[in-house]
Amino acid sequence: MSIEPASLAHRADFRLGSARIRPALRTVEGPADSIQIEPLVMHVLVALADAKGDVLTRDDLIRLCWNGRIVGDDSISRAISAVRRAALATAAGFSVETVPRIGYRMLGIEQADCATPCAVPEAKRLGLDRRTMVAGSAIALTLGVGGAAAWLYQRKEDEIDELIARAQRLDRSGKPDGAAQAEVLLRKAIARDSGRADAWGWLATVIDDSEKAREAAQHALTLDPKEPNARAVLAYQRRDLDAWTQWEDALLGVLADAAENVLALNSLTFFYQGMGRCRDSRDMNERAIRADPFNPTPQHRRAIKHWIFGRVAAADQVVDQGLRLWPRNPAMWNARMMIYAFTDRAPAALALLDDVQSRPVKLTPPSIESWRAAVTAIATRAPRDIARALEVCTHAAALAPGLAAHAIMTFSHLERVDAAYRVAGGLFEGRGPVVQRMRGVGLSDVYSASAWGRTQFLFIPATTALRADKRFPDLCRRLGHVEYWRRRGIWPDRFVRGALQPS
Numbered sequence: 151m152s153i154e155p156a157s158l159a160h161r162a163d164f165r166l167g168s169a170r171i172r173p174a175l176r177t178v179e180g181p182a183d184s185i186q187i188e189p190l191v192m193h194v195l196v197a198l199a200d201a202k203g204d205v206l207t208r209d210d211l212i213r214l215c216w217n218g219r220i221v222g223d224d225s226i227s228r229a230i231s232a233v234r235r236a237a238l239a240t241a242a243g244f245s246v247e248t249v250p251r252i253g254y255r256m257l258g259i260e261q262a263d264c265a266t267p268c269a270v271p272e273a274k275r276l277g278l279d280r281r282t283m284v285a286g287s288a289i290a291l292t293l294g295v296g297g298a299a300a301w302l303y304q305r306k307e308d309e310i311d312e313l314i315a316r317a318q319r320l321d322r323s324g325k326p327d328g329a330a331q332a333e334v335l336l337r338k339a340i341a342r343d344s345g346r347a348d349a350w351g352w353l354a355t356v357i358d359d360s361e362k363a364r365e366a367a368q369h370a371l372t373l374d375p376k377e378p379n380a381r382a383v384l385a386y387q388r389r390d391l392d393a394w395t396q397w398e399d400a401l402l403g404v405l406a407d408a409a410e411n412v413l414a415l416n417s418l419t420f421f422y423q424g425m426g427r428c429r430d431s432r433d434m435n436e437r438a439i440r441a442d443p444f445n446p447t448p449q450h451r452r453a454i455k456h457w458i459f460g461r462v463a464a465a466d467q468v469v470d471q472g473l474r475l476w477p478r479n480p481a482m483w484n485a486r487m488m489i490y491a492f493t494d495r496a497p498a499a500l501a502l503l504d505d506v507q508s509r510p511v512k513l514t515p516p517s518i519e520s521w522r523a524a525v526t527a528i529a530t531r532a533p534r535d536i537a538r539a540l541e542v543c544t545h546a547a548a549l550a551p552g553l554a555a556h557a558i559m560t561f562s563h564l565e566r567v568d569a570a571y572r573v574a575g576g577l578f579e580g581r582g583p584v585v586q587r588m589r590g591v592g593l594s595d596v597y598s599a600s601a602w603g604r605t606q607f608l609f610i611p612a613t614t615a616l617r618a619d620k621r622f623p624d625l626c627r628r629l630g631h632v633e634y635w636r637r638r639g640i641w642p643d644r645f646v647r648g649a650l651q652p653s
């Protein structure tokens with residue numbers, strides 16, 4: 151079988167099942183509806199139609215529809231699901247069958263293509279005897295049973311695909327119980343077919359319990375050793391158990407096989423920012439957005455990236471639209487607060503803080519009061535307000551990693567660098583008077599996540615004064631950053647180096 155890569159602009163319209171396919175207009179016109187689909191989805195539909203019922207492997211689809219560019223299984227699965235949704239929405243009369251561990255093929259097209267010539271003629275006119283008729287009936291019955299089985303199998307696959315897609319939407323919705331609801335749906339998908347490695351891999355990404363997430367990931371890899379989400383989860387859990395270069399290589403290995411795996415992309419985005427590789431972090435984040443445009447995690451990071459690179463108006467645009475799309479999303483709300491506060495727009499920050507309806511559900515009094523004290527001090531720069539901010543934010547810093555991070559940013563922005571280093575010593579090294587007593591345990595809050603104990607905020611505009619201090623290189627050395635930079639031969643971007651001198 152030889153099929154040329156699909157080209158849409160000059161491709162003539164054609165019939166498929168009960169539908170008219172118009173590639174140049176990206177339209178599927180069926181008895182129930184007429185809808186327009188994305189160019190990539192149309193490429194996949196055309197490639198499957200051109201195969202005339204033969205199986206196309208994932209490699210075939212990559213060659214035909216992605217011009218041979220390496221893409222992840224997630225991208226192919228999303229495109230196949232979109233073709234199936236288009237067929238259902240238009241009552242097109244065709245479907246796409248998943249051939250386990252091999253690829254995909256289109257069903258329902260032979261009947262439409264052969265409707266007239268395949269009409270059953272009279273037996274006498276063709277000279278068929280009774281034995282031939284009986285044999286033909288048996289074959290027809292067998293094909294009918296097989297077709298019913300294929301239909302039932304495809305229906306099950308479609309149901310599982312839909313459960314996984316719904317789980318993904320819930321997980322990235324930003325709702326407080328989104329991940330828990332996603333877990334329920336993924337377990338339903340696994341109950342329908344326990345051999346679906348992708349369902350196990352997605353399950354590993356939403357389980358809050360690290361041991362259970364690891365078990366799900368390991369099970370996914372027994373079914374498919376290259377399942378990207380499972381590999382990314384296990385790599386993520388190994389951070390700090392291995393050398394950072396080894397950990398980074400593991401995630402880059404996931405991307406080599408699944409270039410659009412969002413978990414690996416998000417993990418490296420976060421890691422590179424914490425290493426001062428702001429440009430690399432931005433580029434990785436843009437890849438995550440291309441892979442999953444309506445995921446709030448890379449979108450709130452895009453706003454932060456704009457701010458880091460001095461594009462405040464663009465940052466405002468992204469974060470404001472993000473809050474419209476994902477109201478009360480904690481990460482988006484925090485990005486809005488940070489950008490307001492640390493670009494000296496205190497009135498806007500205080501108005502946001504006082505808008506109870508827009509605040510994240512999990513925002514406790516210590517977080518609210520530390521933000522209020524910080525923003526007030528930034529607004530007035532009055533000695534009394536600065537003293538109040540130092541007191542309130544230092545006390546809150548002992549309660550949760552995120553509150554310590556905000557104290558460090560606030561004190562640096564207020565040019566109280568000694569206070570910032572005291573909190574940094576407690577957060578990163580467990581030394582000094584501001585050691586966290588609880589590490590967030592018992593404080594169910596936006597800022598209690600352990601990820602706040604990383605160094606991503608050391609390389610943003612709010613901490614310019616902290617980086618300029620002569621103590622900064624030694625802090626980076628003690629944290630292991632200098633060793634990583636030397637081993638990689640990649641130092642922080644020049645504009646965030648502060649007192650660092652690459653050697």
